[in-house]
Amino acid sequence: MKKILLALSVSGVACASYAQSSVTLYGIADVGFNYTNIAQTARPGGTPTGGSQFALADAHTTGLSGSRWGLRGAEDLGGGLRAIFVLESGFYMNTGAFAQGGAEFGRQAYFGLSSNYGTVTLGRQYDPVVDFVQPFTASGTWAGYMGSHPDDVDNLTNTNRINNSVKFTSANYGGFSAGGLYSFGGVAGSVTQDQIWALAAGYTGASLSLGLGYLNARDPNVSFYGNTPNKGTATANNIGSAGSATTPESIPVYAGYASAKTLQIAAAGASYALGSAIVGAVVSNTRFGWLGSSAGPNPFGYTGTAVFTSFDLNLRYRPTPFLQLGTSIDYTHRNSVGADAGAKYLQLDLGADYNLSKRTDLYALAVLQRAMGTDSLGQPAVASIAGFSPSTTDKQIGVRLGIRHKF
Incomplete structure (x- = not known):
């Protein structure tokens, strides 16, 4: 009897120890049909050409939640301390290919320690501005990637993650929390080249919530926009392209500013x-500073600073527990750079999301955008809804019907 009791006791201790560690497999599948009234196919002689487009596409390009799978683990180390890790891979449902430029764990890949005071993590991560301000945007709550400010100029829909980073996020103290991040440039002989740092803070109350943050990236063409396997060195434009006789342009809103020495993003939401x-x-407020540096190509000979200021006012409403409706209006203004007169973008977002179950929902999104002025490619500004090929004119309409499943 004593031997049996001893065996049961040891077994119980082993089970308790095992219960203190966990690994969770999770993911999202999000795919749907996209329509745009006009999309570029090429830019022969500097004049965009194209037509209407109807396509099956993963949510990474336009939808609510880019398809992904991931592993999340935690181990209790005692005394309120835990070891944690996340490995999260993005993929395209319509092709099966890796997202995030072909990175195996391109969405997130980090390890760290968590305590009652906060969490420290190391690896490829979201920046704190995204953590604390994105929840107040239309794109971060119901409008998806296509609801971003033009071409996600302020990264509030998380187009770019941060490599080689150390991040701290505090615990919640009476609704208040804060976070900071530092990314090592890793360049021999220069501490600041390719470095990124960011700070953010927020408050969550019963009705009112607030968030603000600031990010500073040196040599952003390489450090911020060039940190996936499909990107190049400082000699390549890692932001976008002016297109060619056989290819469309991409990210015309700010692709012309690859030569910036610094990128600064300041944002606040409520x-x-x-x-x-x-x-x-x-x-x-997004600033591409010291244009004309060696951080990237500068075919238009820009100097000075390109400054984008964006405003987003949005509303979401649940008439029933199963249905959510949303609308927002966005306005983005850029100052004059060089000889151009600046640019303006006005955007209207509409959305509806219906829950078939706790894990599966159907949704419909529509975005209308108008561009004015001269864009970063030195041409009359074309509309460019995030995730779609840019328009050939100053107007563009994007529509998506999608289905999403969480597991």
Whole structure:
């Protein structure tokens, strides 16, 4: 009997020890049909050409949640300390290919320690500005990637992650929390080349929530936009392209600013809950400074600083527990750079999301955008809804019907 009791006791201790560690497999599958009234196919002689487009596409390009699978693990080390890790891989449902430029764990890959005071993690991660300000945007709550500010100029829809980074996120103290990140440039002989740092803070209350943050990236063409396997060195434009006689341009809103020595993003957001409705507002300022440096190509000979200021006012409403409706209006303004007169972008977002179950939903999104002025490629500004091929004119409409499943 003593031997049996001893065996059961040891078995119980082993089970308790095992229960203190966990690994979770999780993911999202999000695919749907896209339509745009006009999309570029080429830019022969500097004049965009194209036509309407209807396509099957993964949500990475335009939808609510880019398809992914991941592993999340935690081990209790005692005394309130835990070891944690996340490995998260993005992929395209319509082709099966890796997203994030072909990176195996391109969405997130980090390891760290968590305590009652906060969490320290190391690896490829989201920056704190995304963590604290994205929840107040239309794109971060119901409008998906196509609801980003033009070409996601302020990265609030998380187009770019941060490699080689150390990140701290504090615990929540009475609704207040904060975070900071530093990414090592790793360049011999220069501490600051290719480095990135960011700070952010927020407050979450019963009705009112607030967030603000600041990010500074040196040599952003390489450090910020060039950190996936399909990107190149400083001699390549890792932001976008002016297109050619056989290919369309990409990211025309700011692709011409690859030579910037610094990228600075400052953003603030707020939301207020009114029963079944939540009103959100965001303002962001994106600065491509010291244009003309050796950080990237500069075919248009830009100097000085390109400054984008974006405003986002959005509303989401749940008439029933199963249905969410959303609308937002975005306005983005860029200053004059060189001989151009600057650019303006006005965008309207509409969306509806219906839950078939706790894990599966159907949704519909529509974005209308108008561009004015001269864009970064030195041409009359064309509309460029994030995730779609740019328009050939100053107007563009994008529509998506999608289905999403979480596991």
